[in-house]
Amino acid sequence: MKLLTANFLSCAVKACKSSPLSFPLHFRDAELASKSVPYNPLLLSNLLPRLDWPALVTSSKELGFTLPDTKPELPRLSASSSSATTADGDMNMDGTVGEENEKTLRMLHKTVGNFLLPSHLV
Amino acid sequence: MFYSSRALSRIYQSPGFLKSIYEVLLPRRDYINTTAIRDFSSSSSVSVKMAATGDSPAPVSNLPPSMREYLIHFAQVHETFRKPELESLAKLFNIDYEILQYSEKAPFARIALPSNEAAKTLISRSILSKAIYELWGTGTTYDDLHTSIKSRTSHLWHLYKTCSFKFGFESFNGMRTESHKKQLIESFSYVGFDGPIRMKNPDELFVIMEDYEATSMVDLERLAALNIDEKVEAPARNPTHLDEPHQIYFTRLIGKSSRAIIETYDLKKRNYIGTTSMDAELSLVTANMALVSPGKLAYDPFVGTGSFAVACAHFGAVTFGSDIDGRMIRGTKQGKSLRSNFEQYKIMDRYGDMFVSDLTNSPLGRFGSTEEGGKRRSEQIFDAIVCDPPYGVREGLKVLGSRDPSRPKVPTIIDGVAQHTLKDFVPPKRPYSFDKMLNDIMNFASTHLVPNGRLCIWLPTADEDFNEFSIPAHRNLKLESACVQNFNKWSRRLLTYTRYEVDQDEPVTDGGVLPDATEENLDSAKAKLARTADALNPFRRKYFEGFKTPPSED
Numbered sequence: 218m219k220l221l222t223a224n225f226l227s228c229a230v231k232a233c234k235s236s237p238l239s240f241p242l243h244f245r246d247a248e249l250a251s252k253s254v255p256y257n258p259l260l261l262s263n264l265l266p267r268l269d270w271p272a273l274v275t276s277s278k279e280l281g282f283t284l285p286d287t288k289p290e291l292p293r294l295s296a297s298s299s300s301a302t303t304a305d306g307d308m309n310m311d312g313t314v315g316e317e318n319e320k321t322l323r324m325l326h327k328t329v330g331n332f333l334l335p336s337h338l339v
Numbered sequence: 340m341f342y343s344s345r346a347l348s349r350i351y352q353s354p355g356f357l358k359s360i361y362e363v364l365l366p367r368r369d370y371i372n373t374t375a376i377r378d379f380s381s382s383s384s385v386s387v388k389m390a391a392t393g394d395s396p397a398p399v400s401n402l403p404p405s406m407r408e409y410l411i412h413f414a415q416v417h418e419t420f421r422k423p424e425l426e427s428l429a430k431l432f433n434i435d436y437e438i439l440q441y442s443e444k445a446p447f448a449r450i451a452l453p454s455n456e457a458a459k460t461l462i463s464r465s466i467l468s469k470a471i472y473e474l475w476g477t478g479t480t481y482d483d484l485h486t487s488i489k490s491r492t493s494h495l496w497h498l499y500k501t502c503s504f505k506f507g508f509e510s511f512n513g514m515r516t517e518s519h520k521k522q523l524i525e526s527f528s529y530v531g532f533d534g535p536i537r538m539k540n541p542d543e544l545f546v547i548m549e550d551y552e553a554t555s556m557v558d559l560e561r562l563a564a565l566n567i568d569e570k571v572e573a574p575a576r577n578p579t580h581l582d583e584p585h586q587i588y589f590t591r592l593i594g595k596s597s598r599a600i601i602e603t604y605d606l607k608k609r610n611y612i613g614t615t616s617m618d619a620e621l622s623l624v625t626a627n628m629a630l631v632s633p634g635k636l637a638y639d640p641f642v643g644t645g646s647f648a649v650a651c652a653h654f655g656a657v658t659f660g661s662d663i664d665g666r667m668i669r670g671t672k673q674g675k676s677l678r679s680n681f682e683q684y685k686i687m688d689r690y691g692d693m694f695v696s697d698l699t700n701s702p703l704g705r706f707g708s709t710e711e712g713g714k715r716r717s718e719q720i721f722d723a724i725v726c727d728p729p730y731g732v733r734e735g736l737k738v739l740g741s742r743d744p745s746r747p748k749v750p751t752i753i754d755g756v757a758q759h760t761l762k763d764f765v766p767p768k769r770p771y772s773f774d775k776m777l778n779d780i781m782n783f784a785s786t787h788l789v790p791n792g793r794l795c796i797w798l799p800t801a802d803e804d805f806n807e808f809s810i811p812a813h814r815n816l817k818l819e820s821a822c823v824q825n826f827n828k829w830s831r832r833l834l835t836y837t838r839y840e841v842d843q844d845e846p847v848t849d850g851g852v853l854p855d856a857t858e859e860n861l862d863s864a865k866a867k868l869a870r871t872a873d874a875l876n877p878f879r880r881k882y883f884e885g886f887k888t889p890p891s892e893d
Contacts, residue, residue: 219692225703225704228702234704239705257688259633259655261634263722264657267636267789329668330694331695332694332696332701334700335764336740336767337748339699339740
């Protein structure tokens, strides 16, 4: 599961989608593994406008590292920034959601997140 | 006449009938230093205009100013995909072009492009073509061809006087003996190339191309005059394969395609595949149609073993995928997983992420902060969505939910433990209709593609009982192309759509909440669910808005 993915995902329960609390999902008991990727300016220029920076900052804190509070300017961004970080290994992610206060625990198994829902939430 | 030959020629035009390139040494002796005389008597040529730069051949056809004429050598496979692939690449690279002559019956097509550089770029990513060439001349006979070459290119000959070179031969649906080829190549000696002949990596490759396939003739009267009788019983040879070529081209190589990478991604050599993995060639073509390129984000909602994901990543996109069956992504054996394919091809830096999810209850999208400090839901994430959804023809389609729509929406609790909180809980699934799935995919693409993003989707054209499926439509998605792949008993097609920049014919919704299938209330959901039992009946087909009658094959 990647930090980047978490920036695109909210709770999959339909009733929660209209609630601001459905995003971002929160990492719990997660183990972070990071791996460097080559600097890809094309990707960054495409990606940055689509990122929710405050949510990314929140996620990064949950995983034990910090990002600047404001979205960096494009040309200055180095390869070591957010999109280059992957979280690897088994870890749990907890989606805390809207007024319904339905807590759905999303398991990550072999780095693959599971967002399937039980039938009472479909 | 022309149309009656179609069924037969389809059979004979299987890939095996395409002759591979023949390389023949051009003897260096016998060179006549011809003084170039421009011959205007060539019958077919229109007013011969020199290109402004003077370093390109005079065009055969009437071209817009500043355009040059090229010949594309296609592979004679997946014919209905060839033009849409080319059009997609022209769009991707923002290249002006005009197709001057094209037939699905033959591998040679003529195209106008602004420059050699544009030609090289356009073809560089093509999977269904082999190479692009500068067109030096064309004719229906060798005499015509020589006249054409002399009138158009004599001012260029000195440019190639000293470089190393090679002559090649491409014959389509016909062949010649080596000695005959040699003889024909020698007939080009008037161009006066004095450089060394190199079989490997010559500076310039000149190719003589011959088309023996009668049905590819542009001039229908000429074809009719041949009076080909295709109804001969047990013909010794295909009657549409002529004894002599009806069109000959002389060309200079400009650039090669990406066709060679099909072998790199061959499923036989891939670490992890499944029973429904899409073959390398068509996966790569699909990625081309989706305008995937470096820095873009691609997503496959039915990722399976990741055939499209790998193809999209090859072309530079960071690729995401999901599947309702996590075992497909993770793999069941050690070292065999979707991820391992990315490692095999050394494209891990473009492995976005893979997760387990169902399209009807997708976690993609968010309620995030805006620049102005407010909060709004946004779902436009991907530049491309590519998928080969399950067809549900043999095995039933499944989606999350209980089979029983009247079942109360409460957690299942056994011995005081809510079952869905257990680690090995497998959510129940219910049958899902093909039409409903299409509808959900279209809605999903509409909400999750960025403006001008592309959706590429593979669908069967008919089920086992030959009931035609219609082409799905959505108000926010513009159909770009429909390409058909024929199998023995059935066929499937690749549909490509572009997301309009703005939503069509729909009031702008307040607060940025996009209308989607998730907004329906429980009652209507139940009503729909009840109807899905008979998934493919005509009533259901009519039910979904925007479904059109299928177009004819042409």
